[in-house]
Amino acid sequence: MHSIPVIKIVPLIHFFFIAAFLGLYFVEVVFELYSYFNKSDLELFRSVIRIHYWVDILVEIPLAGGIIMAVLMDHLTTLHLIKIGAAFSWIFFGCICIWNVIKRYRLLQAGSSNELLLKKSNIIIFFAVIAMSAFTLAAGIGSWLAYHRVLGSIQGGERGCSYEKYNS
Numbered sequence: 001m002h003s004i005p006v007i008k009i010v011p012l013i014h015f016f017f018i019a020a021f022l023g024l025y026f027v028e029v030v031f032e033l034y035s036y037f038n039k040s041d042l043e044l045f046r047s048v049i050r051i052h053y054w055v056d057i058l059v060e061i062p063l064a065g066g067i068i069m070a071v072l073m074d075h076l077t078t079l080h081l082i083k084i085g086a087a088f089s090w091i092f093f094g095c096i097c098i099w100n101v102i103k104r105y106r107l108l109q110a111g112s113s114n115e116l117l118l119k120k121s122n123i124i125i126f127f128a129v130i131a132m133s134a135f136t137l138a139a140g141i142g143s144w145l146a147y148h149r150v151l152g153s154i155q156g157g158e159r160g161c162s163y164e165k166y167n168s
Contacts, residue, residue: 011146018139024059025132028052032128036121046108049117053105056098079141086138093131100124 035041035048104120 011149015146018142024055028055029128031055032121032125036125039118042114045114045117049101049104049108052101056101079145083138083141083145086134086141089134090131090138093127093134097124097127097131100127 031048031052035045038044100120100123104117104124107117107120
């Protein structure tokens with residue numbers, strides 16, 4: 001009986017975490033933008049602050065699958081390093097977003113003005129755009145690398161990584 005190598009399983013697990021994050025992110029975008037464009041509904045605005053806080057605290061977890069894959073690779077290319085850098089940038093700016101969501105929630109709990117809460121919302125949206133730009137770069141490179149890894153597996157490559165000829 002043959003077993004599936006870990007290097008083949010980890011990318012799939014990583015993909016599921018990325019897909020879950022994207023779903024979560026789009027839900028957060030809907031919350032934030034809907035309340036942002038309906039500023040006159042103060043109850044909605046304050047509810048979104050509470051909901052976003054608890055979604056970040058209870059659901060949004062750091063993704064470690066990519067680091068596990070990097071450790072398992074026997075050869076990291078420049079493109080891999082750029083992808084890892086973009087992923088770390090995404091995580092860094094995502095953490096800034098989460099920090100600001102927490103600060104905004106605390107301001108809400110302290111009875112801060114709507115103007116101050118709205119300023120904090122603007123900061124969250126700004127850093128979310130930066131974070132998603134870094135995510136888009138990492139996901140684009142990751143998709144290209146995964147495509148060539150699968151292509152190499154189909155063509156019978158030793159390591160399943162035929163993309164190395166394109167990225168030395």
